[in-house]
Amino acid sequence: MTHHQLKNEGARLTVHLDGPAWDGAVAATIGDVSFRDRACGAALMDQALTMIREAGRDRVLGPMAGDTWHSYRFVSESDGTPPFLLEPSNRPEEPAVFATAGFLPVARYFSARMALADVDPTPPPPTDAFHIRCWDGTAPETLLAEVFALSSEAFAGNAFYTPIPQDAFLALYRPLMPMMRPDLIFLARAPDGALAGYLFAIPDYAQGPQSRTVILKTYASRVRGAGRHLVHACHAGALALGYDTVIHALIHDDNISAARSRREGARIFRRYELLGLRLDG
Known part of the structure; x- marks a missing residue:
């Protein structure tokens, strides 16, 4: 799988050019996301999307480290309890950068608790x-x-x-x-x-x-x-x-x-x- 790690002083991510199919076309994915600074994250996102366009991909999924076998999904709502074992977690800056770049939800998930x-x-x-x-x-x-x-x-x-x-x-x-x-x-x-x-x-x-x-x-x-x-x-x-x-x-x-x-x-x-x-x- 072709992938590229990008980073700057306040952010890092990985671009996977050969991700899952989305509506019949191979999508690139952006995963391994860590944006400590929103401006740095936005700059890196622009760099990633330019790379993806130049590779001929016109679909992008994220966050996803290449496929659904690996880490993917952002937390969108929470009751504030700490993450459970192996649960994805993220900083608020990370989904915000994706949203600013035009990303929209394509799948939704939940975790539920019961006695x-x-x-x-x-x-x-x-x-x-x-x-x-x-x-x-x-x-x-x-x-x-x-x-x-x-x-x-x-x-x-x-x-x-x-x-x-x-x-x-x-x-x-x-x-x-x-x-x-x-x-x-x-x-x-x-x-x-x-x-x-x-x-x-x-x-x-x-x-x-x-x-x-x-x-x-x-x-x-x-x-x-x-x-x-x-x-x-x-x-x-x-x-x-x-x-x-x-x-x-x-x-x-x-x-x-x-x-x-x-x-x-x-x-x-x-x-x-x-x-x-x-x-x-």
Whole structure:
């Protein structure tokens, strides 16, 4: 992937010229943004957009470090609580510079919080299509390879999705595995043992090592109903482990997960936006 790092005395960013498709055209992305000074950020933004135009791109997404597998999105609304583990955060100057350059929201997301005591304890109807178990903590590379294959299939229809090689995926998740609790990784397996779905949850260590909040980070499935069963297993399992709060993290507003989170009564505490700019007007 072609990318260029730009910086001046008060700002830095990275331009990726080969980002996701947007309305049928390859978009450039601007990510790894840090604007300590608005004027410096604006000057760097002008330089980045000139580079993108000269490269022949007429779509730009940001903030996005090349693709949605990496860091993207600005916080657009907040209740003021501190960021949770792995949550994107930004200075006010950063979205302001993007807005001044003409960027507008192209996708919206939210995070919501709920007390585990308020979760409906009724399990979903039983099924013979799969069974849910916690990961046993063995063979992490094998598990990640299975998760990569399922994710590549399940996320392929998402807006701004870009496939990545398995090695790149493993490089993203390997550093997280030591922080993960096997009893907060839930796997749905078909009768033949094939992975039908997965859910990764992680304690919010940003609150400290004894955090009583668990983050429902990622889940995906290839079998209808598996997502619902996985979420229920996560809520019930986290409650049994002594956690009292769950965060439904970084959900796209139009995703089925959003409807599920709202239906369960989770309260939104943060909103995010991905921004886009059409250079052809």
